[in-house]
Amino acid sequence: MSAGHPAEVETLFGDYPLDRAFDEMREPGGEVRPHYRALAETLARLPQEELQRCKQSAELSFLTQGITFTVYGREEGTERIFPYDLLPRLVTAQEWDRIERGLIQRITALNLFLRDVYFEAKILNDRVVPRELVYSCKHYRRQMRGLSVPRNVYIAVVGSDLLRLNSGEFVVLEDNLRVPSGVSYMLTNRRVMKRTFPQLFHSYGVRPIEHYPQLLLATLRSLAPEGRPEPNIVLLTPGVFNSAYFEHTYLARQMGIDLVEGRDLVTHDNIVYMRTTDGLKRVDVIYRRVDDDFSDPLIFRADSALGCSGLFNAYRAGNVTVTNAFGTGLADDKALYAYVPRIIRYYLGEDAILPNVETFLLTEERERRHVLANLDKLVVKAVGESGGYGMLIGPHSTARQREEFARQIEANPRNYIAQPTLDFSRAPCLIGDHLEPRHVDLRPYILFGDKVNIVPGGLTRVALEKGSLVVNSSQGGGSKDTWVLE
Amino acid sequence: MLSRVADSLYWMSRYLERAENTVRQLDVTMSLMLDPGGASAESRWHRLVAALGKPAGLEWEGDLEAMAERLIFDSANHASVTYCLNAARENARQVREEISTEQWQRLNRLYHQMHSPHAPTQARSNISDSLSAVVDGIHLFKGVSDTTMIHGQGWQFIRLGRYLERAYATATLLEVYQPELFIETDREQFGYQYLEQVGLLRCCTAFEAYCQVYTADLSPDRILEFLLLNRDFPHAIRYTVECIRLAVDSIQRTGGRRSPDELTAVIGRLHAMLGYTTIGEILAGDTAAFLHTIREQCMRVHELIYRYYVHYSIQSALAI
Numbered sequence: 158m159s160a161g162h163p164a165e166v167e168t169l170f171g172d173y174p175l176d177r178a179f180d181e182m183r184e185p186g187g188e189v190r191p192h193y194r195a196l197a198e199t200l201a202r203l204p205q206e207e208l209q210r211c212k213q214s215a216e217l218s219f220l221t222q223g224i225t226f227t228v229y230g231r232e233e234g235t236e237r238i239f240p241y242d243l244l245p246r247l248v249t250a251q252e253w254d255r256i257e258r259g260l261i262q263r264i265t266a267l268n269l270f271l272r273d274v275y276f277e278a279k280i281l282n283d284r285v286v287p288r289e290l291v292y293s294c295k296h297y298r299r300q301m302r303g304l305s306v307p308r309n310v311y312i313a314v315v316g317s318d319l320l321r322l323n324s325g326e327f328v329v330l331e332d333n334l335r336v337p338s339g340v341s342y343m344l345t346n347r348r349v350m351k352r353t354f355p356q357l358f359h360s361y362g363v364r365p366i367e368h369y370p371q372l373l374l375a376t377l378r379s380l381a382p383e384g385r386p387e388p389n390i391v392l393l394t395p396g397v398f399n400s401a402y403f404e405h406t407y408l409a410r411q412m413g414i415d416l417v418e419g420r421d422l423v424t425h426d427n428i429v430y431m432r433t434t435d436g437l438k439r440v441d442v443i444y445r446r447v448d449d450d451f452s453d454p455l456i457f458r459a460d461s462a463l464g465c466s467g468l469f470n471a472y473r474a475g476n477v478t479v480t481n482a483f484g485t486g487l488a489d490d491k492a493l494y495a496y497v498p499r500i501i502r503y504y505l506g507e508d509a510i511l512p513n514v515e516t517f518l519l520t521e522e523r524e525r526r527h528v529l530a531n532l533d534k535l536v537v538k539a540v541g542e543s544g545g546y547g548m549l550i551g552p553h554s555t556a557r558q559r560e561e562f563a564r565q566i567e568a569n570p571r572n573y574i575a576q577p578t579l580d581f582s583r584a585p586c587l588i589g590d591h592l593e594p595r596h597v598d599l600r601p602y603i604l605f606g607d608k609v610n611i612v613p614g615g616l617t618r619v620a621l622e623k624g625s626l627v628v629n630s631s632q633g634g635g636s637k638d639t640w641v642l643e
Numbered sequence: 644m645l646s647r648v649a650d651s652l653y654w655m656s657r658y659l660e661r662a663e664n665t666v667r668q669l670d671v672t673m674s675l676m677l678d679p680g681g682a683s684a685e686s687r688w689h690r691l692v693a694a695l696g697k698p699a700g701l702e703w704e705g706d707l708e709a710m711a712e713r714l715i716f717d718s719a720n721h722a723s724v725t726y727c728l729n730a731a732r733e734n735a736r737q738v739r740e741e742i743s744t745e746q747w748q749r750l751n752r753l754y755h756q757m758h759s760p761h762a763p764t765q766a767r768s769n770i771s772d773s774l775s776a777v778v779d780g781i782h783l784f785k786g787v788s789d790t791t792m793i794h795g796q797g798w799q800f801i802r803l804g805r806y807l808e809r810a811y812a813t814a815t816l817l818e819v820y821q822p823e824l825f826i827e828t829d830r831e832q833f834g835y836q837y838l839e840q841v842g843l844l845r846c847c848t849a850f851e852a853y854c855q856v857y858t859a860d861l862s863p864d865r866i867l868e869f870l871l872l873n874r875d876f877p878h879a880i881r882y883t884v885e886c887i888r889l890a891v892d893s894i895q896r897t898g899g900r901r902s903p904d905e906l907t908a909v910i911g912r913l914h915a916m917l918g919y920t921t922i923g924e925i926l927a928g929d930t931a932a933f934l935h936t937i938r939e940q941c942m943r944v945h946e947l948i949y950r951y952y953v954h955y956s957i958q959s960a961l962a963i
Contacts, residue, residue, distance in 0.1 A: 220755070221748045397737045406739035416740045421647050423957055432646040434796060434952040435898035436960045 166201040171591045179323050180594060181246060181584035192247050192642060199357050200244070205590055211353050212243050212587060218352070224345055224403055239342055240635030242586045245350060246597060246617040247361075253613055253641045256319065256327055259511030260601060261609045264315055266501040267332065267488045268605065271311040273504075275301045275484065285503045286496050290520075293571055294493065295541050296335075296486025298449065300456060304473060307380045308607065311482040314373070314444070315603040316340065316615075319511070321582035328512050330579075330598065332497070334489040335481060336446045339636075340602050341404035343616040344369060344411075346638040362643040364613040369602065370411035376606030377442050380478045388441035391417045391431065395447050395463045405446055419447070424467030427474040442478045443468075449483050491540040491574045492518055515577055519570040528575040529566065532559045535575045537566070550626060552578055578626070584637065586619060596620040598628050599639065613641035644796045646953045648738045652797050653948070655734035656804030662727035663781045664812045668694060669714055669724075670774045671842045676707065678838055694819040694846075696812075698722030711770060716763055724777060725757050743791035746784065753780035796897050803890040803948065810883040811941040816846055817870060818934040824863035840866060847878040867930075868922035880937060881917040887944065888914050894952070906947040913940045 166189065175183060182193045189197045200208070219238045248256075273280050274291055281288045291297060316337030318330040347366055351358050374390070381388035394405040396418050409416035421431050422440065430437035450457050452464040471477045487493065495516040498509040517524040517535070528535055532551050539547035549562045566573050583594035601615035617637040618628035628634040672691045676684055684707050692701050700720045704710065718725045732754045735742055756762065756776065766773040785805075792798050820843050828836045840861045844850040847870055856873070857865050873879035888910050895903065916936075925933050 221751055222744070397733075402736075403739070410740035415645055415648075416738075417645060418647065421645050425957070425961060432955075432960075433898075434644050434646055434649045434800075434894065436901060436955075437957070 166197050169197070169201045169592060170585075173585070173592055173594065175594075177323055178580045178594075178596075179321055179325055179582040181321075181582055181597065183585075192249055195360060196244070196247070196357065199354070200592075208243075208587065209590070215241060215243060215349050215353055218349055219345070222345070224342070240619075240621055241346065241349070242595075242619055242621070242635055242637045243353065244585055244587060244592075245354075245638045245640045246584050246599075248599075248614070248639060248641045250642055252327070255510060256599075256601065257611055257613075259327070259329075259509070260315075260317060260603050260611060262501060262505065262507060262510050263317070263329065263332070263497065264312060264603050264605055264609060266504045267334065267497070268309065268311055269504040270500050271482075271485060271488055272309050274487065276303060280500070280503055283503070285499055286493070290490075290492055290496075290571075291487065294487050294490045296449065296484065296490060298484030298487075300469065300473075301482070301484040305475075306482045307382065307478050310380060310480070310605055311485050312488070313376055313380060313480040313605050315605070316600045317603065319599045319601070320514070320579060321599075323580055326512070327599070328514050329497075330514055331491070332489055332494065333600075334485045335448060337600070337602070338401040338404055338446070339600055339616045339618075340369060341407040342636050343602065343614065343639070344407070346616075346636060347614075350638040358640075361640060363640040364643060366612040366614045369612045370408060372604055372610045372612065373408065373444075374412045374414070376604045376610065377444050377478075377480065379606035380480055381442050382475055382478055385441045389415075389439060390442040390444065391415045391440055393417055393419070393422075393443050393445040393447055393464075395419075395451065399446070401446065414444075417443075419451075419462065419464045422465035422468070424465060424471050427467070427471045427476050429465065429468060429471045429477045440477060442480070445479055445481070449486060452479070452483070486541070491516075491538050492520070492571065495574065514579060517575040519566055519573050519575065524575075525566070525570055529563055532563060534578060536578050537562050537573055537575045540572055540574055550578065553626075581626075584617070584619070586621070586637075593623070595623075596626055596628065597637065614639040644741075644800075646955075648741050649796065649800045650953045651734040651738040652741065652800040653804040655731045655738075656801040657808040658727045658731035658734065659781050659784065660805045660808040661812070662724045662731065663778055664809070665695060665714065665722065665724050665727065666774045666777050667848065668816070668846050669711060670771060671845050673707075673711060673770055675838060675842050678835065690819060694816045695722055696815055708767070708770075712763060712766065715766060715773075716757075728754055728757055728777075741797050743787070745787045745791045749780070749784045749787050753777070753784065756780065796894055799890045799893045799897075802886060803894075806883040806886040806890070807941055807944060809878065810880050810887065811938055813847060813870060813878060813880050813883070814934050814937040814941070816843075817867065818931060818938070821863075821867065821930055821934070824866065837861060844870075849876065849878055852876050864922055864926060867926070871925070872917060872920070872922060874918075881914075884910070884914050884917055891948075901951065903947065903951040906944065906951055909940060909943050909947060913937070913944075 175185060175187060182197070183189055216238065219241060224238060270280065280286050281291060312334045314337065316333045316339060318333065319327045320330050321327050343366065377390050378388060381390075390412075391414055392405055392409045392412075394402060394416055396402070399405070406416055415431065417431055423430050423432065423437065429440040429443070431440050445452060447463050451461040453466060453468040454461050454464060455466050456469040457464070468477070468479070469483070472479050472483070494513065495518055498513055501507060501509045517528050519525045519528060528537070532549070533554070535551045537549040537551070542548070549558060551559070581596055581598065584597045585592040586595045597617050597619050599615055599617050601611055604610040617639045619635045619637055620626055620628045620633070621635045622633050625633065668691055672687055675687060685703050688703050688707065688710060692698070698721060701710070701714060701722060713720060714722065715724045717723045718729055720726060732750055735747060735750050739747060762773070788798070788801060823839070824843070840863070841850055843866060844853050849870060853866065853869050856869060869876065870879055872881050874881055874885070876882055891903070891906060891910060
């Protein structure tokens with residue numbers, strides 16, 4: 158460590174390893190990056206007991222607030238607190254500016270893409286995106302052909318996953334255009350942080366994010382069907398057993414709108430109503446947190462009881478707005494992801510501000526051969542999955558898992574893509590009584606209504622297990638507050 | 644308000660009231676056992692189970708402490724305190740957006756308190772303290788509900804659940820206790836008789852209130868009069884029915900598209916019956932039947948609440 162740092166800062170780091178991966182807090186030489194200095198010094202000055210007390214009080218606060226999520230596939234102890242790291246992740250104004258511009262560009266282009274694909278399909282006729290890729294996507298909805306959506310906004314709520322590579326550059330890993338979650342953790346993390354480190358927070362000049370629910374409400378209102386000046390907006394949840402149920406209740410409460418389940422809704426003459434103690438009340442905008450497949454048993458999966466029969470017909474008749482629109486998962490397909498830079502250039506005539514991660518399409522003979530020969534070095538993902546399910550991480554896999562994936566790839570190459578194993582950035586976390594680096598990503602939340610709004614920050618997810626690259630909460634990930642500096 | 648939400652608030656409240664009632668009755672039963680005379684542990688246990696509405700799975704097995712522990716902690720038994728608190732929290736969780744953060748945190752804390760690994764040990768070392776901690780938690784929840792929630796429909800459904808459950812439970816309790824109340828005892832047994840009567844009042848947290856009205860001079864007809872017909876005491880059935888009436892009126896005023904005629908009629912009749920009958924008339928007639936009628940009417944009220952506010956048919960709703 159360079160001279161000029163208090164001795165306490167050095168003891169705090171102990172034998173903190175630095176290697177090729179970008180460290181959010183420290184430069185390769187070991188110096189603390191300028192914008193992290195105040196944080197490092199504050200931590201170093203805090204007595205160990207005080208630090209532990211802060212951590213415990215933060216955890217207790219999550220538990221009593223019931224900020225928990227549900228883990229699927231286990232019978233007992235399905236309700237857990239989302240693990241939380243006490244140290245904030247800092248993003249400079251300059252870095253944020255680039256991220257913001259990049260995300261606005263991306264979401265604008267993807268909305269134009271969806272509009273085009275479900276209408277004229279110019280981009281397919283011009284052979285910029287292969288036709289068969291679109292029509293073979295399991296999230297493509299033929300029911301959406303020629304169906305106008307308010308303001309031509311297909312994707313109103315997005316939570317893109319960004320990673321930072323060795324070079325320090327942010328790249329987009331996934332777009333999450335269907336029902337992205339986690340925004341409630343962003344908001345509650347901030348509340349807990351403000352309480353835990355009030356002075357530090359104040360001295361840093363952190364840009365606020367607390368108005369997100371209000372922006373979301375304004376976005377939803379701007380998408381109401383015409384002639385409904387005082388729209389009744391509701392949030393549609395799959396119910397209490399969904400892993401993000403806490404978030405649904407949180408957002409509904411913060412926005413002051415009703416949280417409905419499919420069984421609360423009925424349709425009559427192509428109008429959606431909800432059952433209230435005062436009879437039926439018309440619904441105008443549905444912010445749905447239910448996947449396409451489960452939204453309307455008459456049109457999509459007939460065995461689903463989570464949605465509402467007749468919803469799609471009411472939607473088609475223009476009597477209700479459902480957002481995100483049906484069929485947006487198409488632009489979320491991991492194989493189509495590879496084409497996003499080309500999509501941006503096609504519609505906007507610009508280069509992508511935030512680059513993609515290099516992606517191998519397994520439908521291409523040459524790329525497939527390369528991937529199959531290098532399975533132990535690559536990450537393979539199923540194109541339609543999310544949440545870290547259906548994934549092979551080459552370097553951490555067994556020979557049997559690789560064989561299994563190789564077989565599945567041969568059988569259905571369209572269903573998979575491969576990417577290099579990324580050495581993405583790490584940030585210091587409080588592990589026991591000292592700091593250790595852990596891999597982090599960043600999920601900012603983008604709102605697209607009458608204009609694009611991005612609250613400065615997002616959810617920094619942490620792979621809390623040592624050496625792990627998986628940040629998903631369902632697979633042992635945690636989170637940190639994200640401070641975008643003035 | 645969404646029908647499903649009203650339903651959950653109503654049941655959240657009923658389960659909490661049920662938990663509180665079970666705790667109080669168990670506490671009274673346990674403390675009556677401390678005195679050597681009077682009834683056997685077994686017969687007291689049977690009376691307790693009967694007063695709780697004869698739930699299954701609580702047959703006497705000879706060990707009072709084990710039985711008490713089952714009634715508190717056995718989450719598989721639908722009558723247990725833990726089961727009721729779990730159910731209340733589960734209902735609250737389903738309407739998390741409707742209740743205040745303070746309410747949720749309060750209930751959640753009570754839940755974690757019951758599920759703490761130390762809870763059974765603490766109950767074994769001092770059952771009375773453990774039981775009052777639960778009652779405290781429920782009282783705090785009610786206080787927080789009253790001070791942090793809008794007193795709109797949701798709050799009224801909470802009150803509706805609480806008072807309907809209480810009216811039903813108190814009627815059941817009196818039905819079980821009233822035959823014993825009137826048994827003449829000789830002088831040596833007098834002290835025990837007194838403890839039993841205080842016990843009945845304490846089941847309804849009514850001992851001190853009774854003394855304020857009638858002095859400490861306990862007599863069966865006055866006890867019955869107090870718990871049935873008192874206008875001002877929150878656990879007296881007449882008071883609870885008045886609260887049910889007010890809650891339904893208020894729900895009707897804030898909504899007001901369909902008038903729940905049959906519901907208002909049933910509540911009104913019950914209210915009038917309790918308001919215009921004297922204890923003398925009740926005792927001259929068939930007391931058990933009178934109490935039984937109250938229970939039946941409570942069930943009828945419950946059904947009608949469902950028919951008007953929760954499970955109405957779409958056709959009937961569209962017709963308006």
